[in-house]
Amino acid sequence: QVQLMESGGDVVQPGKSLRLSCSASGFSFGSYAMHWVRQAPGKGLEWVSVISFDGTTKSYLDSVKGRFTISRDNSKSTLYLQMNSLRLEDTGLYYCARDAGRKTIFGVIPYWGQGSLITVSS
Amino acid sequence: AIQLTQSPSSLSASVGDRVTITCRSSQGISSALAWFQQKPGKAPKLLMYDASGLETWTPPRFSGSGSGTDFTLTISGLLAEDFATYYCQQYNTYPFTFGPGTTVDF
Numbered sequence: 001q002v003q004l005m006e007s008g009g010d011v012v013q014p015g016k017s018l019r020l021s022c023s024a025s026g027f028s029f030g031s032y033a034m035h036w037v038r039q040a041p042g043k044g045l046e047w048v049s050v051i052s053f054d055g056t057t058k059s060y061l062d063s064v065k066g067r068f069t070i071s072r073d074n075s076k077s078t079l080y081l082q083m084n085s086l087r088l089e090d091t092g093l094y095y096c097a098r099d100a101g102r103k104t105i106f107g108v109i110p111y112w113g114q115g116s117l118i119t120v121s122s
Numbered sequence: 123a124i125q126l127t128q129s130p131s132s133l134s135a136s137v138g139d140r141v142t143i144t145c146r147s148s149q150g151i152s153s154a155l156a157w158f159q160q161k162p163g164k165a166p167k168l169l170m171y172d173a174s175g176l177e178t179w180t181p182p183r184f185s186g187s188g189s190g191t192d193f194t195l196t197i198s199g200l201l202a203e204d205f206a207t208y209y210c211q212q213y214n215t216y217p218f219t220f221g222p223g224t225t226v227d228f
Contacts, residue, residue: 044223045158047219050216
């Protein structure tokens with residue numbers, strides 16, 4: 001079965017950097033686009049970024065463009081989110097999620113990890 | 123970015139009720155709309171995609187409709203396990219966006 005496990009969440013000061021990882025198993029990782037979605041405490045869901053199956057196509061939420069970088073290592077079945085210049089409003093639970101489309105970005109997100117918590121605080 | 127609004131923001135219902143949640147898009151998104159259910163402390167669960175397509179694990183009491191800018195999620199015969207927060211999500215245009223959520227409680 002599809003399993004996604006995030007790691008790397010921490011408490012960090014504003015302006016600092018952090019990298020999240022997501023280890024995937026139970027499917028052919030290199031064939032599927034992957035997403036990051038976040039949720040601030042007590043708030044709704046916010047889509048953050050997507051990367052195509054081969055890493056050639058990426059898209060970001062406007063408020064993280066230029067600060068966050070999504071990447072993947074298909075040989076390690078691992079997804080990453082490099083987060084620089086962190087802001088207070090980046091605080092939240094970050095979910096790693098798999099797209100439904102094989103070899104394409106469909107945008108439908110059926111599989112989710114349990115999330116990794118990032119707290120940005122001075 | 124495309125904005126999604128949901129109504130109501132919350133509703134009180136009882137087991138057996140028929141519940142309808144509306145999602146409205148600020149721009150036409152064809153049928154590129156999904157619905158999620160989220161329970162406290164849990165990851166979101168995909169219920170529907172392409173506005174009316176049932177995900178494989180979604181019970182048939184859930185149904186969806188709409189296209190363009192107006193969409194609905196209906197739960198016919200609410201069960202206790204359906205009390206949760208429901209989100210719509212558009213995947214027609216980047217950045218993908220979620221609605222603010224509708225909480226269904228007792």
